[in-house]
Amino acid sequence: xxxxxxxxxxxxxxxxxxxxxxxxxxxxxxxxxxxxxxxxxxxxxxxxxxxxxxxxxxxxxxxxxxxxxxxxxxxxxxxxxxxxxxxxxxxxxxxxxxxxxxxxxxxxxxxxxxxxxxxxxxxxxxxxxxxxxxxxxxxxxxxxxxxxxxxxxxxxxxxxxxxxxxxxxxxxxxxxxxxxxxxxxxxxxxxxxxxxxxxxxxxxxxxxxxxxxxxxxxxxxxxxxxxxxxxxxxxxxxxxxxxxxxxxxxxxxxxxxxxxxxxxxxxxxxxxxxxxxxxxxxxxxxxxxxxxxxxxxxxxxxxxxxxxxxxxxxxxxxxxxxxxxxxxxxxxxxxxxx
Amino acid sequence: xxxxxxxxxxxxxxxxxxxxxxxxxxxxxxxxxxxxxxxxxxxxxxxxxxxxxxxxxxxxxxxxxxxxxxxxxxxxxxxxxxxxxxxxxxxxxxxxxxxxxxxxxxxxxxxxxxxxxxxxxxxxxxxxxxxxxxxxxxxxxxxxxxxxxxxxxxxxxxxxxxxxxxxxxxxxxxxxxxxxxxxxxxxxxxxxxxxxxxxxxxxxxxxxxxxxxxxxxxxxxxxxxxxxxxxxxxxxxxxxxxxxxxxxxxxxxxxxxxxxxxxxxxxxxxxxxxxxxxxxxxxxx
Numbered sequence: 090x091x092x093x094x095x096x097x098x099x100x101x102x103x104x105x106x107x108x109x110x111x112x113x114x115x116x117x118x119x120x121x122x123x124x125x126x127x128x129x130x131x132x133x134x135x136x137x138x139x140x141x142x143x144x145x146x147x148x149x150x151x152x153x154x155x156x157x158x159x160x161x162x163x164x165x166x167x168x169x170x171x172x173x174x175x176x177x178x179x180x181x182x183x184x185x186x187x188x189x190x191x192x193x194x195x196x197x198x199x200x201x202x203x204x205x206x207x208x209x210x211x212x213x214x215x216x217x218x219x220x221x222x223x224x225x226x227x228x229x230x231x232x233x234x235x236x237x238x239x240x241x242x243x244x245x246x247x248x249x250x251x252x253x254x255x256x257x258x259x260x261x262x263x264x265x266x267x268x269x270x271x272x273x274x275x276x277x278x279x280x281x282x283x284x285x286x287x288x289x290x291x292x293x294x295x296x297x298x299x300x301x302x303x304x305x306x307x308x309x310x311x312x313x314x315x316x317x318x319x320x321x322x323x324x325x326x327x328x329x330x331x332x333x334x335x336x337x338x339x340x341x342x343x344x345x346x347x348x349x350x351x352x353x354x355x356x357x358x359x360x361x362x363x364x365x366x367x368x369x370x371x372x373x374x375x376x377x378x379x380x381x382x383x384x385x386x387x388x389x390x391x392x393x394x395x396x397x398x399x400x401x402x403x404x405x406x407x408x409x410x411x412x413x414x415x416x417x418x419x420x421x422x423x424x425x426x427x
Numbered sequence: 428x429x430x431x432x433x434x435x436x437x438x439x440x441x442x443x444x445x446x447x448x449x450x451x452x453x454x455x456x457x458x459x460x461x462x463x464x465x466x467x468x469x470x471x472x473x474x475x476x477x478x479x480x481x482x483x484x485x486x487x488x489x490x491x492x493x494x495x496x497x498x499x500x501x502x503x504x505x506x507x508x509x510x511x512x513x514x515x516x517x518x519x520x521x522x523x524x525x526x527x528x529x530x531x532x533x534x535x536x537x538x539x540x541x542x543x544x545x546x547x548x549x550x551x552x553x554x555x556x557x558x559x560x561x562x563x564x565x566x567x568x569x570x571x572x573x574x575x576x577x578x579x580x581x582x583x584x585x586x587x588x589x590x591x592x593x594x595x596x597x598x599x600x601x602x603x604x605x606x607x608x609x610x611x612x613x614x615x616x617x618x619x620x621x622x623x624x625x626x627x628x629x630x631x632x633x634x635x636x637x638x639x640x641x642x643x644x645x646x647x648x649x650x651x652x653x654x655x656x657x658x659x660x661x662x663x664x665x666x667x668x669x670x671x672x673x674x675x676x677x678x679x680x681x682x683x684x685x686x687x688x689x690x691x692x693x694x695x696x697x698x699x700x701x702x703x704x705x706x707x708x709x710x711x712x
Contacts (some may be wrong), residue, residue, distance in 0.1 A: 111549055123565045170576070234693035235686065236641050238648070242682045250671050250678070259483060277571050365554030369645060373668075384649055395561060402557050 094415050101411040112403050113165070114414075116396055117158050126150075131174045133384065161396075166268055170400075171393030175386070180397035183382060189272030191371070191378035192259060194301070195364045200303025201361065203356060206309025208350070211345075211368045213314040229307050237304035237366045241373040244300050255296050258375045262289045297374045301366055305359050310354045316348040350421055357413030361406040437442050440698030447691035452462050455511040456506045462488065462501035466658040468495035475674045493663065493677055503684055505658040509686060512573055513643040518635035520578035526586025526628055526662035530616050532586070533589060533593025544592075547583045555580050563651040570607075570653045573646055577639050585631055590625055596623040630696050637692035644685050 128144040136144075147159055164171065170181040173308050180194040209229070218226045235243075249257035260274055261267060265286050275294075278286035309410070320326065321344060327341045368380030374379065379398055386394040435441050454461055472498040477491045483591035490500040532543040553561075559580045566572040596602065597620060605619045646652035647661025655662070660681040 108549060108552055112552055115549070119561065119565060129539075175711055228698055230693065232692060234637060234690050238641060238645050238690075239682060239686055239689070242678070243686075246671075246675065247683065250675050283559070365556050368556050370559075371650060383557070383560065387564050387649075387651065390564055395564065399557050399561055401551070402554050406554060409551065426604055 094418055096123075097418055098415050100413060100422070101414055103283040105407045105411065108407065109400075109404065111164075112276050113162070113396075113400055114158055116399050117161060118154065120222070120392045120396055121157065123392070124389070125392065127174055127392050130390070141403060144329060150359045150414055165400075173386070173391055173394040175389040175391045180394045182228055183394060184379065184397050184401050187377065187379045187382050190376065191367050191380060192362075192379060193275060194367050194370065194376060195292065196362070197298035198301035198305070198363055198367070198370075199296055199356075199360050202305040202309060202359070203301060205306035206356065207313060209306060209310035210313025210317070210342075213310060214340075217318075223337050229310055233307040233311070235304065237301050238369045239375070240300040240303045241297065244303075246294050248296060256289075256293050257296050260290060260377050261286060261292055261401055262293070262347065263344065265289055293374075293376075297370045300368050300373075301363060304366065306360060307354050309352060313348060313352045316351045318343055320344045320348045350417075353420065354413065354417050355414060356410070361409045362415070364409060365402055368375045429696035433701055438698045438702045440694050441702065443521035444691050444695035444698055447687065451507050451688055451691065458504045458508045459480055461485075462498070462504040463508040464501040464712070466497065466505040468497060468501075471575060475670060475677070477674065478676055480539045482678075484630060485608045490680060491674065491676055493622075493666055493674075496518055496647065499663070499677055499680060502658040502679060503660070504664055506596050506663060506684065508644050508684075509570065509653055509657055509659045510640050510643055512570065513577065514636040514639045514688075517574045517577035517581070517639040517643075520574065521581040521635055521639075522585050522628065522632050524578065525582035526589050526624075528582070529586045529589035530620060530624070533590045534616055534620060536594075540590075542588070544646070547586050550583045551587075555642075556645070559646065560651065563646060568654050570634070571655060573643055573652050576646070577642050580642075581638065581654065582636060584591050584635065585628070588631060589598065589627060592624050592627050593620060596620050599623075626699070629681060630700045630703060633692050633699060634696040637689045637696070640692070644681075 122197035126141075126145075127401075128148055128150055131148075132141060132144055140271065143427055149157055152160075161171065169182060170179070170184070172178070173180050173183055176183060213225050213229060216222050245257045246345050249254045260391065264281065266281075267274065268278055268281045268283070268286070270277045274290045275287060326339060326344060331344050334342070351352075367378060368383060370376065371378045371383050381400045383395070383402075385391075386398060452567050470492065471688060473478075473485060473488065473492050474494055476483065476488055476492045478484055478491045479486050481491075484491065488498050488500070489499075490503070493499055493502070521704050528543050532540045550558075561578055562570065562576040566576055602615060602619050605615045610618070642663035643659065644664070647659035649661075650665065653659050653660055659708045664678060664682040667674065667681070671678050
């Protein structure tokens, strides 16, 4: 069983390598064909043409495109993703500095999405056949149609501006010390023994994480409801009823277990999409993660940095999908017996 | 096709959605006649005025003004024009590319199917938001560029979903019968396969319009959408975000406009999906 899972993960990771190579090559070509000159950008505005030419040679921009890609790939495999033009720091270290904040946001959002999704799905199923069903159905469609971008703005407006209940800018209140141990602020603040920093960081995380979670919960809700419907057609549900179990026991003890599997798989796929959704939420809430870094890089046409961040997003999404596939295998007893 | 489409017009969801879209489209088309001011007209003596009914409101500006003294109502109305143009052309473009490839892929199968399938896989390994941002760096800002970026990102949605539908339809006997009658491949696809996949295609189209409205708002919000002199809801939000305490209504109004539009298209998509789905119709739902 463990061997099967390991083989599956290994096969998945192997399959991901060509995809990553192609994706990175495409990204590279796309960014190099843009009408922006990284050499001229990294020099002061009064640089002469000759100086720019010298810089182009130094950066290797005068060589053919495939050769440039091989040079870049060689560097990337050795952990060198190039130098950010705007910030004059290695792109790789900029990514690793901001990635933990983004992961923290994504995980918090996923927990909220899962809780709301399962709760809402059970509620939707519970309301089947009642007068409230069409209302609940309509509400879930309305929720489904609001993307994270709009949730971010709506929550910012209601809880940040109208009620002034929660902060909506940054990761932690200004003036508080920001520790850098693992990069995950929630963990680090506890490690250095600063509960006030932890509390402030939690408060700052509520709105962005909820915005993202709300956007992804309706899909989980609707899939859970429809898989509960499917499961209720199975004979073992009738049998459980005949054995005298209460409706609650049938639902929570028998139906939910079986309906949870397709829902979890979907939630995993959603997690990949959710991860890239952090970008917008970060921009709305000025949250110092990778998404904000990406938008700054894009505004300044900072090609090495765009490439590094773009690739990181692709890698993380690929890793999440691989993990979901393996989890599915672990959880599904039908796939275990081979 | 006449039957199912006429049938779908009896669905309350579709009717509500269509009337919502009609309102937005009217604003968009007749923006010049409906809007009280030019969208770019600045009045620096009246910046951040609240809506008319609030204390300090100016009847000249029914919904107040923004940080440059521009009429919010007029900008909302002209913003609807931008949003509808993007929604219409971007989703149409994505639909054409995606559905042509899906029909070729599903109908012919084999190597063609494999190549198109891998192309979609690679395309989809880029998160859509990231890909559209990168494309905007390359394309530069502007209405046409936004439309092009959305087409280049979202054609895969159509391609993936439609391909499996085409696969199912192609296996039907009447498609084989058409080939035996001497139809060319093109004739078979256009006359026999396409009518069967059309309901799904129309549904996807209306859902894509909702997505396009949101993506346009996102790109304008980030400052990588339409050019600065063209009013867009995303830009209005970004501007109002900075003066949120002085004038909260400026933030709320464009958000409400986007929500209204997105819900209209999603409601239409959901209504069409239920009323056009032949399988649901046959089972009497």
